[in-house]
Amino acid sequence: MQTGDLSRIGSREYAREVAHLWDRLLGDYEVSQIGVRDIVYQSWLRCKKIGVDPLKRAAPKAPPLARPTAVSEARLRAVVHASLNSVAPYLSEARSVLIGSGRTGNLFFVGGDTHLSEALAENSVVAGATWEETKIGTNAIGTALEIEQKVLIHGEEHFCNAGKPWSCAADVIRDPVDRSVLGIVDLTGPAEAVALRANALISALVERIESELSRLDLLDRINLIDLFHERKRLGEGLVVVDRRGLIIRATSQSPLEAANIRQGEYLAGLKGLSSDKWTLDLTHEVLHGAEVEWIAKDDEVIGAAIHVSPRPIQAPARANLPTPLKTLQDSAPSQSLLVQKAAILAQNSLPVLITGETGTGKDVLANAIHLSGPRARKPLISVNCAAIPRELIGVELFGYVEGAFTGTRRGGMSGRIEDANGGTLFLDELGDMPLDVQPYLLRVIETGLVSRLGESRQRQVDVRIIAATNQPIEQLKDDGRFRSDLYYRLNGARLHIAPLRQRRQDIPALAERIYAQIRKSDQSRPLDRDAIDHLMTQDLPGNTRELRTKIERYVAGLPIDDDALKPPSAAAGTLAGIERDAILGALARHGGNVGLVSDELSIPRSTLYRKLAEYRAKGS
Secondary structure: OOOOOHHHHOOHHHHHHHHHHHHHHHOOOOOOOOOOOHHHHHHHHHHHHHOOOOOOOOOOEOOOOOOOOOOOHHHHHHHHHHHHHOOHHHHOOOOOEEEEEEOOOEEEEEEEOHHHHHHHHOOOOOOOEEOOHHHHOOOHHHHHHHHOOOEEEEHHHOOOHHHOOEEEEEEEEEOOOOOOEEEEEEEEEEOOOOHHHHHHHHHHHHHHHHHHHHHHHHHHHHHHHHHHHHHHHHOOEEEEEEOOOEEEEEOOOHHHHHOOOOOOOEOOOOOOOOHHHOOHHHOOHHHOOOEEEEEEEOOEEEEEEEEEOOOOOOOOOHHHOOHHHHHHHHHOHHHHHHHHHHHHHOOOOOOEEEEOOOOOOHHHHHHHHHHOOOOOOOOEEEEEOOOOOHHHHHHHHHEEOOOOOOOOOOOOEEOHHHHOOOOEEEEEOHHHOOOOOHHHHHHHHHHOEEOOEOOOOOEEOOOEEEEEEOOOHHHHHHOOOOOHHHHHHHOOEEEEOOOHHHOHHHHHHHHHHHHHHHOOOOOOOOOOHHHHHHHHOOOOOOHHHHHHHHHHHHHOOOOOOOOOOOOOOHHHHOHHHHHHHHHHHHHHHOOOOHHHHHHHHOOOHHHHHHHHHHHHHOOO
């Protein structure tokens, strides 16, 4: 018997016959398939083979998740909830409940007849329970997922006792593009009613859900196409894929075409994998080492832009580099590739995330990128997210209108985002930005609109964002301390500045540049080779900032550090001795000119004359 007519499936005679065959199957007696539907019989055999306990009266519960693990299930749940909630209130008179589950049989929606829901809860028909066939035997949800088609399981046809009081009809929800199974819609009621009568309702709900998923997927596709056209002006090979690994757009470069990487094809190795398991090592070798930019919408990954560089990035020739970047390259020769990439990024508005240890010069690089691009004549507004009190950072970024809170300025105040309109907003110490402010910044990035605190008016802004952090931003994201959707938007391009201990060869040029900036006059103590060699032996955990401090000490006539190149005089063991050496050293450099010494050391002349008189009196 295949589907059979409703009167036959719902009859007591059929129930007794099915129960008899179930008993014989569990007792390892010979069982004739005649009398039970093939779809049910085959499911029984699968359950018996893997050892499902037929005496189970409740389904197991899946461990609670903070969020769905599959990237598409968050959207599925939202759409299913909206669709089923519109129907569930009308099921009380029908003594039925609607159930929604994901692709693993984990229930996330149960709604309808309230009294029936309480009875079903005794068999764990509740959100959070798993009704996968391998866990709870033959049932409409689990069996529909197993065979990937519409299923009716009635009363005694259930393999486990947990389902026998019920009659259930389920249909699969399919992905609008690849038609893979995403989840289930099920209608369940008492066994004396046959749920197949609800087939029309189930089919209509599934059609509505798939239609809404298709609409949302089309919007995702439009967003990804727009992003492709925005990104491709970087001049790199570019492949944009959706969350399934389906190629939405790809630049027509011969290495990509030779690898069959073209629109409408799946990226080899990624089909069927959720994006959290993607690795480009699974794909064609032409993509190995490419940079992946995750694309998120509403805190959910919808795809990725894969930036391919088949050859080293070709920046302008050194002589043609913008002056700010040329200065950087001159003072840090080992960072040539970084500067070249920065030169390309300076010409567009792609968000840039600069990472590196404290003191590596992230702010200097951000300033150079701004001054080297088309926004150079517009403002560069810097915001240190760690320096502003948590309760004031929203005011600082977005501004406020008069009367928004006690103590507001007459006429209100513009925020730093507005102040940066047309130019660049530099967010330093990004990892310290409060979580509750991040959604508002994300909205500005995605819409280009900003509202001051206390007003509903939206103001259009055109701002390029460069962010910097010395914290492990990916770890903050994974720990829930930084929003993933904001991370994906700000991580448009990544520039990492290596610490000085990993590029000691840059110290001489960098030291010379710093020395030229801070020396007081041509008579300043020259930065000799011994001093530079000594600096190159140090780890400099403070990086460029620490290097600058040491050179400032050197120019002032003080030892570079406690391990000075030349041992100080015996008197130098005290502060008075250090002060004496500094004054006498400066006096020697300036040929006894007390005025120049006073300017260099910022000590009043009267104090200098008094100190010199004390030194003469002591015979030193």
